[in-house]
Amino acid sequence: MTLSDKEIIVKDLTFRYKEQKDRNAIEGINLEVEKGEFIVIMGPSGAGKSTLAQCLNGLIPHFTKGHYSGEVVVRGIKVKETPVSKMAKEIGLVFQDFEAQLFSTNTKLEIAFGPENFGVPREEIEEIIRRVLKIVNLEGLEDRPPSTLSGGQKQRLAIGSVLACMPSILCMDEPTTDLDPIGKIGVFNIARELHEEKELTLIIIEHETEEALNADRIILMEKGKIIKDGKPREVLKEVDLMEKIGLMPLQIPKYFSQVSNLEKADLPLTYEEGVQKFKELGLQIDEGKYQEILRREDEREKSYGDVIIQAKDVEYVYSNGTKALDGINLEIREGEFIALLGHNGSGKTTLAKHFNCLLKPTRGSVIVYGKDTKNSNVYEIGNYVGYAFQNPDHQIFADTVYDEIAFGPRMRGCTEEEVKERVAEALKAVDMEGFEKEDPFALSKGERQRIAVASILAARPKVIILDEPTTGLDYKEQKRMMELVKRLNESGHTIIMITHTMWIVAEYAHKVAVMRDGKIEMYGKVRDVFKEEERLLELSLKPPSIVSLSNRLGKTFLSVEEMVSCTKR
Ligand SMILES: Nc1ncnc2c1ncn2[C@@H]1O[C@H](COP(=O)(O)OP(=O)(O)OP(=O)(O)O)[C@@H](O)[C@H]1O
Numbered sequence: 001m002t003l004s005d006k007e008i009i010v011k012d013l014t015f016r017y018k019e020q021k022d023r024n025a026i027e028g029i030n031l032e033v034e035k036g037e038f039i040v041i042m043g044p045s046g047a048g049k050s051t052l053a054q055c056l057n058g059l060i061p062h063f064t065k066g067h068y069s070g071e072v073v074v075r076g077i078k079v080k081e082t083p084v085s086k087m088a089k090e091i092g093l094v095f096q097d098f099e100a101q102l103f104s105t106n107t108k109l110e111i112a113f114g115p116e117n118f119g120v121p122r123e124e125i126e127e128i129i130r131r132v133l134k135i136v137n138l139e140g141l142e143d144r145p146p147s148t149l150s151g152g153q154k155q156r157l158a159i160g161s162v163l164a165c166m167p168s169i170l171c172m173d174e175p176t177t178d179l180d181p182i183g184k185i186g187v188f189n190i191a192r193e194l195h196e197e198k199e200l201t202l203i204i205i206e207h208e209t210e211e212a213l214n215a216d217r218i219i220l221m222e223k224g225k226i227i228k229d230g231k232p233r234e235v236l237k238e239v240d241l242m243e244k245i246g247l248m249p250l251q252i253p254k255y256f257s258q259v260s261n262l263e264k265a266d267l268p269l270t271y272e273e274g275v276q277k278f279k280e281l282g283l284q285i286d287e288g289k290y291q292e293i294l295r296r297e298d299e300r301e302k303s304y305g306d307v308i309i310q311a312k313d314v315e316y317v318y319s320n321g322t323k324a325l326d327g328i329n330l331e332i333r334e335g336e337f338i339a340l341l342g343h344n345g346s347g348k349t350t351l352a353k354h355f356n357c358l359l360k361p362t363r364g365s366v367i368v369y370g371k372d373t374k375n376s377n378v379y380e381i382g383n384y385v386g387y388a389f390q391n392p393d394h395q396i397f398a399d400t401v402y403d404e405i406a407f408g409p410r411m412r413g414c415t416e417e418e419v420k421e422r423v424a425e426a427l428k429a430v431d432m433e434g435f436e437k438e439d440p441f442a443l444s445k446g447e448r449q450r451i452a453v454a455s456i457l458a459a460r461p462k463v464i465i466l467d468e469p470t471t472g473l474d475y476k477e478q479k480r481m482m483e484l485v486k487r488l489n490e491s492g493h494t495i496i497m498i499t500h501t502m503w504i505v506a507e508y509a510h511k512v513a514v515m516r517d518g519k520i521e522m523y524g525k526v527r528d529v530f531k532e533e534e535r536l537l538e539l540s541l542k543p544p545s546i547v548s549l550s551n552r553l554g555k556t557f558l559s560v561e562e563m564v565s566c567t568k569r
């Protein structure tokens, strides 16, 4: 095959953003992609993954300026010499910030936009819309304005609108951050099918690793460079390397690398392979230690305080007639750490907004610290309950970190002296002392997320609601965020967290409520709920692989560390 037959050729590519002083965003990248290849690019935050993606479709250097050297050739076209509008036909890019990608007044028009622009005949567009809606599972929402879709539904729409353009190469930058676990697997399945059916060349950028097993090739990036490029079954066994660069290693090889002397090549990758290996190696679980873990958990359960939030027969109907909550009964006790789980659009955000009075029930009632929210308001309930939004950028508005955090206390009539004290206290809690004068928008996503939490803390609420606090963060930042949440819980805050990241639920939450179509379908201690894998699967959830492995062995462990501590070699 000659060079020009390649789908993508990247040669000695280096790029530095105009504002970037310290280092290049990507440096000396060399990459060749064959037609029909399925590649997953992984790397910690700031590794240069998004920059590389934008170099492929020409946004860099045509829109974003900086120092650019080297060459990118996509399907025989030199990107640097070709307008972005022309490149869009060859390579479709689903942006990391998918909300910025949506601009039409309804779902159908959003999907039709690309094909219309490329002059596809009307009748064909109808067919494309039908097919795409089915693929991304948004049938029935054709006429909805994107602003009324749930977070995950918006992300599905962003993927659908790019699929509709039928590009030869599809590049998706973290396309599954807001999707429920089955939706996440679904994107990889859709990708796989499109790739097999149409010989679509596929590049997916992801922090999370498990689904990457489906790819033909994994590329690891760190600090602007490619540090590993190989088959998934080889790359995903690099437990130490992944951990070193700040990526979450797969749990199964990590567990076996800690409890056995297996060579890297012999490490199992999936939980099914793990069950086999566990037996082969003659490993056992220490019953005494396991019982001790269960006993500590029961004690914790008994330590919770009074019921502070109570939802009674709550129904909620949005103004367009969508019934988002349908008979919710739930009690939350002081000191609990509860995760709200469920498929995209199941009603998690709608329910959580009832707890701080952003929404009031259409029927039924919500009682917060003895107050019926029907007779209260956000301002009053805000004394008890703080709400950190799904996307910190929707919450942040001030020019400096100080003013951002000071806003709440100032609104509440605190003196400047008190404001100062509260800002200092909140910044300390989120481990960001010294950032007072910074512009919040110039910070990394993880830092912005922590600033958003700090501004909630400044109102000194007893309950903190976190709506997907770790989306878009890499493993290191996710852990940092969750250690912060854990500390807040241990210091007496009640935590209510919405998330799709199952390992975080397993390792940090104590209770879970699983929703489906506006109802709570499962409720209980994390360990008890995660035991019921088949039931969870019906609800679009899938526990982390270490939970699946241990379930097959008759116990339920929630983290690799927990299982290692109970393994007899
Ligand atoms: N518009 C910009 N201006 C200046 N520097 C930027 C800009 N965008 C990214 N950078 C810097 O370039 C480097 C690579 O960023 P990039 O967004 O490509 O990383 P990434 O691997 O995609 O990270 P993430 O997983 O957080 O999206 C980082 O150091 C980042 O701070």
Ligand SMILES: Nc1ncnc2c1ncn2[C@@H]1O[C@H](COP(=O)(O)OP(=O)(O)OP(=O)(O)O)[C@@H](O)[C@H]1O
Binding pocket: 147, 148, 149, 150, 151, 152, 153, 178, 180, 318, 319, 320, 322, 323, 324, 342, 343, 344, 345, 346, 347, 348, 349, 350, 351
């Ligand atoms: N402003 C709105 N107007 C009309 N319908 C809405 C509005 N906001 C949400 N909905 C609908 O209500 C239902 C529940 O949405 P909600 O945002 O509570 O779901 P979710 O479980 O938080 O989803 P996700 O995991 O995708 O964030 C969905 O069908 C959604 O489309």
